[in-house]
Amino acid sequence: xxxxxxxxxxxxxxxxxxxxxxxxxxxxxxxxxxxxxxxxxxxxxxxxxxxxxxxxxxxxxxxxxxxxxxxxxxxxxxxxxxxxxxxxxxxxxxxxxxxxxxxxxxxxxxxxxxxxxxxxxxxxxxxxxxxxxxxxxxxxxxxxxxxxxxxxxxxxxxxxxxxxxx
Amino acid sequence: xxxxxxxxxxxxxxxxxxxxxxxxxxxxxxxxxxxxxxxxxxxxxxxxxxxxxxxxxxxxxxxxxxxxxxxxxxxxxxxxxxxxxxxxxxxxxxxxxxxxxxxxxxxxxxxxxxxxxxxxxxxxxxx
Numbered sequence: 001x002x003x004x005x006x007x008x009x010x011x012x013x014x015x016x017x018x019x020x021x022x023x024x025x026x027x028x029x030x031x032x033x034x035x036x037x038x039x040x041x042x043x044x045x046x047x048x049x050x051x052x053x054x055x056x057x058x059x060x061x062x063x064x065x066x067x068x069x070x071x072x073x074x075x076x077x078x079x080x081x082x083x084x085x086x087x088x089x090x091x092x093x094x095x096x097x098x099x100x101x102x103x104x105x106x107x108x109x110x111x112x113x114x115x116x117x118x119x120x121x122x123x124x125x126x127x128x129x130x131x132x133x134x135x136x137x138x139x140x141x142x143x144x145x146x147x148x149x150x151x152x153x154x155x156x157x158x159x160x161x162x163x164x165x166x
Numbered sequence: 167x168x169x170x171x172x173x174x175x176x177x178x179x180x181x182x183x184x185x186x187x188x189x190x191x192x193x194x195x196x197x198x199x200x201x202x203x204x205x206x207x208x209x210x211x212x213x214x215x216x217x218x219x220x221x222x223x224x225x226x227x228x229x230x231x232x233x234x235x236x237x238x239x240x241x242x243x244x245x246x247x248x249x250x251x252x253x254x255x256x257x258x259x260x261x262x263x264x265x266x267x268x269x270x271x272x273x274x275x276x277x278x279x280x281x282x283x284x285x286x287x288x289x290x291x292x293x
Binding site for chain 1: 197263
């Protein structure tokens with residue numbers, strides 16, 4: 001085989017390896033949220049300014065639980081299916097216009113979006129999301145995402161850790 | 167001739183790989199979001215922590231779960247290795263079903279150690 005032929009074969013091999021890697025790559029659009037420093041909201045609410053508090057809450061009631069089947073890797077490398085019980089995120093909205101406090105509740109993400117759209121008719125100066133420790137990550141991400149999607153002020157996240165505060 | 171054989175071996179190998187089910191190291195489902203920062207954090211010492219649906223921690227894609235003490239020790243070690251010049255950034259790959267309690271714990275630890283943190287989400291492309 002001539003030298004030119006060998007180079008062509010090597011190019012071939014390189015392309016095969018490249019295509020192999022591309023085919024096994026896990027190509028998924030991903031992004032990230034930069035999490036701001038944790039801020040406790042307790043005692044910091046000033047009634048003279050507009051603030052919207054979005055509490056992500058859960059309950060222990062059976063009807064407020066979601067059962068998700070997940071596949072996990074067993075130590076021997078085999079896949080096993082396991083159920084995970086996840087509380088469904090509910091949203092408790094509290095907002096202040098001057099000293100006047102108003103509240104509403106949203107039972108799911110769709111209702112939250114609707115209520116945020118309604119509230120966004122007023123200028124909102126500050127938003128804080130307060131996730132309960134038991135709430136799933138998805139609930140907080142959804143609330144944060146809707147705020148940004150609707151062009152509302154960047155929400156603060158109350159990530160204060162209960163055990164450390166006491 | 168040898169190169170031809172190498173070709174065939176590679177083709178067969180990648181054929182098998184492409185039809186095989188390639189499992190993620192930890193099968194987690196990321197939360198979905200529209201509004202995300204797409205650019206990578208540059209010039210950072212990156213650390214990846216995975217939290218599965220049951221609240222177990224995994225350091226840098228390791229298959230063995232890590233205790234809270236091990237996670238704390240690892241982040242502290244990374245902080246020390248980075249020194250004062252370099253910024254450490256923790257990518258939190260949390261399952262959408264993981265409890266916020268875990269995120270809060272990590273976030274507070276990162277704040278204590280002066281470490282940046284971000285939550286990895288799956289971007290929804292809105293048409």
